[in-house]
């Protein structure tokens with residue numbers, strides 16, 4: 001992992017190696033954290049954070065769902081993020097704001113634990129490996145379902161949700177796949193351990209509905225917006241597992257994953273087993289924004 005000089009913790013910028021928490025923190029025992037994954041890009045017009053306002057709002061939403069009172073305003077969090085990026089002298093980086101329940105008293109009851117806030121930044125290349133944005137990845141359908149509705153809320157980006165993601169990821173890696181795709185409890189396609197998914201068939205672009213145990217991602221939003229602007233029909237719909245096997249194209253989207261083509265699923269080849277034309281044009285339009293800084297949709301915050 002590419003360490004940076006400083007991590008912001010509760011208002012202070014401290015050395016990376018000193019950014020520690022107590023073992024008796026509630027979060028260590030009960031997974032009581034919420035977080036965001038944000039990218040700052042070194043665009044031709046300068047460094048810019050993609051979807052900053054949206055990520056901070058989703059962090060706020062996650063805190064509301066888990067009844068966590070974040071002790072900083074959205075403005076203060078944004079300023080802290082920008083300050084941390086600049087202190088660490090990043091031109092581009094990945095940003096991880098984290099809110100967690102600290103010390104106080106153990107036991108499930110979270111209300112007696114303190115609320116702590118940290119912001120880490122580091123340089124993080126392509127999420128699923130080098131050259132995958134062009135060559136794609138091999139994935140499998142997981143034997144683990146995505147979170148069941150009304151159990152762990154998938155719209156909250158909470159640490160505990162990623163225990164399900166870890167099971168999906170470990171199972172995929174054990175069989176030499178780059179990623180696992182989970183179905184929802186009804187057997188319809190949901191999402192990857194850390195990404196949303198899109199399926200292209202006969203020129204129509206499909207993606208699971210936001211109520212199908214997914215984290216409704218901003219990259220998913222961006223891809224849907226760009227696709228509609230380009231004249232594609234985009235459908236949020238139930239996608240049966242077998243649709244994956246007869247798709248013309250499949251790709252994953254996420255802040256870390258960006259737009260990653262899928263070249264095979266459960267050893268079934270997808271299309272020509274490489275990035276398809278629809279995936280390529282969407283990837284080109286998405287990356288053009290973060291590379292050139294030309295921002296027709298006002299998604300960038302220049303710092």
Ligand SMILES: Cc1[nH+]cc(COP(=O)(O)O)c(CN[C@@H](CCC(=O)O)C(=O)O)c1O
Pocket residue numbers: 036037038165191192193194195196214215216217218219220253254255256257
């Ligand atoms: C479960 C999940 N689903 C969808 C997405 C896509 O959301 P968005 O980034 O807003 O387009 C992410 C982001 N995954 C983040 C964390 C990855 C990690 O390993 O940690 C990310 O991509 O930053 C998820 O974790």
